[in-house]
Amino acid sequence: MQIRDLPYPDPGIPDARSGPRFLVWLGRNQLGGQLKALSWxxxxxxxxxGLPVGAGLAIQAVIDRSGTRLAVAGGLIALFGVAITVGDTMLHRTAVTNWITAAARVQQLLARKAAELGSALTRRVAAGEVVAVSTGDVEKIGWFVEALSRFLASVIAVVFICVGLVLYLPELGVLIACAxxxxxxxxxxxxxxxxxRADIQREKAGKATELASDTVAGLRVLRGIGGEELFLGRYRRASQEVREAAVRSARMWALISAIQVLLPGVLLISVVWYGAHLALDGRIGVGSLVTVYSAVTLLMFPLRHFEEIAMAYSFSRPSAKRAARVLSLERTAFESERGGLDDARPTGELYDPATGLRVAPGLLTAVVCGDPDAAGRLAERLGGHATEEEQSASVLLGGVPLDGLPLTAARAAVLVQDxxxxxxxxxxxxxxxxxxxGVVAADKALAAAQCGDVLNALAQASVDGSGDPMRSTITERGRSLSGGQRQRLALARSLVTDPEVLVLDxxxxxxxxxxxxxxxxxxxxxxxxRTTVVFASSPLLLDHADAVAFVHDGKVAAVGTHRELLVADPAYRAVVTRETDEEQAAEPPVAPGRVTTEHRATDHIDARQIITPAPSPAREEIEESA
Incomplete structure (x- = not known):
């Protein structure tokens, strides 16, 4: 695989049982590139x-005044120089290719897993850890894959050099081979x-990244409550902990580097001292001493790769462990076995056995739930994102279990906007x-979501000066827009998809x-x-719904129109109008059954409670009317 051929048509099925197993699997899939790098x-x-051999022959030829041998030595030095140049150039090229292609493979695997898990990913793994895995960890994994081939080449070269020195000059070769x-x-x-220490540093860095991500995402809210300094202080402390951990880790690696400099230096001094005595005694020639000295000096270069591979593995192992943990996640145990059904979109009634919720096809159904967390879980379950504990109560669409559909078909049938x-x-x-x-055009979706003021804002902020809002750039997470503007653009995006069932929370x-x-x-x-399900407690939305289902204590407690339920169900009225317990106790009981016109006319509920939305803590801001 070359860089120009990326991305991979299929990155493969990783061995995510552990970090080392994942690294082995990754290296096995890079086998062709590894062999190329090893050869170069x-x-x-x-x-x-080979350079010391040529240098030793040249010096001995000068001592012996042999022009022929000097010319041969010069030719050998030139040949070895070409080998060094070509080998180093191609080694760097192939090693970097291995690095980039390995990192790209991991990124594709992570992207595929994120697409497979969807919103379930951040419920199982912290957002900061996902960011750390897909950025810094990917780079460190690629570094180990790139360094592996150079390390193997250096091992083989060191063995050859040691064996050659033993055969060439046993008096010094044995000492070097043992050292x-x-x-x-x-x-x-x-x-x-x-x-x-490297693991501790990675863990603290991941927590700091998660804290920074959460702080930036909630910056608007923090400014509203004056909490910037509080969270800034927390990030400062987390940053200092990362710095201290990095310093402690760097000290250990500095000690390792110092040992890698000190011991070879001791070996080199020993070889020179012992070799000089042998030369003075006439047991070896000056050329042989120069050859051995040069070989030991150049031997330090491939030995450096022993330190590098140790460092690369130490840094990549926790990174591979985190990547394997993310890649080992499954959407549900049942979904991993599914796939027997075709990709056709089912149609019909949407039914949740766990709560008894039935959504008639082709209508706008509102769901009112007093517990926001329960509402979020129900919305996820309607989209087929049931947990393993909820598999026995799989949501049905037209009688077909959503968890039994292929993932692509399930997502095409039901779209959930959280x-x-x-x-x-x-x-x-x-x-x-x-x-x-392809049925709903973008302009119709934007109009339905009331994005007129958003388009005007984007047109004014147009970078190219065209004034075309469709060509204006939206910053990351839409942070340049207000909360309401982001919400409406997201709604327009959901409307464009035009799914069979649209669930809006x-x-x-x-x-x-x-x-x-x-x-x-x-x-x-x-x-x-089309079937639309809206989770809401706003009377304005509820009054436009064809039907309203009230979910209480995990079960559907009442079904009707908004106005009927306001009159007939005190618990529903308490959720929608934010009534207190005292106000509920003071109201006369209402007999169950159909609400009549006379009862509506004499009911004491203020009409403003029907047409005016109740104050909601979820409302982040109040915008100007478009």
Whole structure:
């Protein structure tokens, strides 16, 4: 695989049982690139090992006044120089290719897993850890894959050089051959401590990244409550902990590097001292001494790769462990076995056996739930994102279990927009360029979501000066927009997809009441003939719904229109109008059954409670009416 051929058509199925197993699997899939790098590395290191031979022959030829042997020595030095140059160039090229392609493979695997898990990913793994894995950890894993081939080439080169020195000059070769393994293994006792400190640093860095991500995401809220300094102080402390951990880790690696400099230096001094005595005694020639001295000096270069591979593995092992933990996640145990059904979209009634909720096809159904967390879980379950504990109560669409459908078919049939949707960076055209039926145009979706003021703001902020809002850039997570603007753009994106069933969780919690009423009308008109489920407690939305289901204590307690339930169900009225217990106790009981016109006329409930949204803590801001 070359860089120009990326991305991979299929990154493969990783062995995510552990970090080391994942690294082995990754290296096995990079086998072709590893062999290429190993070959070029051998050429490079053996060229380095051959230089002392040419230098020794040249010096001996000068001493013996042999021009022929000097010319041969010069030719050998030139040949080894070419080998070093070509080998080093191609080794760097192939090693970097291995690095980039390995990192790209891991990124593709993570992206595929994120797409498979969807919103379940951040419920199982902290957002900061996901960011750390997909950025810094990917780079460190690629570093180990890249360093592995150079390390293997250096091992083979060191063995060849040691064997050659033993055969060439046994008096000094045996000393060097015995000392090199000691040099290579001298840092092993320190590696566990270095690895432990590196793990601590990675853990603290991941927590700091998570804290920074959460702080930036909630910056608007923090400014509203004056909590910037509090969270800034927390990040300062987390940052200092990362710095201290990094310093402790760097000290250990500095000690390892010092040992890797000190011991080879001691070996070199010993070789020179012993070799000089042998030369003075006439047991070896000056050329032989120069050859051995040069070989020991150049031998330090491949030995450096022993330290590098130890460092690369120490840093990549925790990174691979985190990546394997993310890649080992499954959407549900049942979904991993499914796939027997075709990809056709089921249609019909949406039914949740756990709560008894039935959503009639082609209508706008509102769901009122007093517990926001329970509402969020129910919305996720309606989209087929049931947990393993909820598999026995799989949601049915037209009698077909959503958890029994292939993932692509389930997502095409039911789309869930949570209460905090994410806008990706890019132009508005790119934001709305999503898989869809092609029936709903972008302009109609934007109009239904009441995005007129958003388009005007984007047109004024147009970078290219065209004034075209569709070409304006939306910053990461839409942070340049207000909460209500982000919410409406996300709603427009969901409307463009035109799924068979659209589930919206509090889609208007951040907009004013006038805009909310127009959005309710627009969504109902645009979704005519399609099934729409809205989780809300706003009377304006509820009054536009064809039917309202009230979920209490995990079960559907009442079904009707908004106005009927206001009169007939005190618990529903308490949730929607925020009535207190005292106010409920003071009301006369209402007999069950159909609500009559006379009862509505004499009911004491203020009409404003029907047409005016109750104050909601979820509302982040009040916007100007468009």
């Amino acid at each position: 590395g051998l050429l490079h290191f053996l060229g380095i090992g 090199v393994p000691v040099l290579a293994l001298s840092v092993l006792p320190l590696l566990p401590h270095a690895t432990q 209460k905090d949707p994410v806008l990706l960076s890019g132009t508005l055209t790119e934001l709305l360029d999503v898989p869809s039926s 509090e889609p208007t919690s951040a907009v004013d009441s006038h805009t909310e009423a127009r959005i309710a009308e627009g969504v109902k008109a645009l979704r005519t003939g």
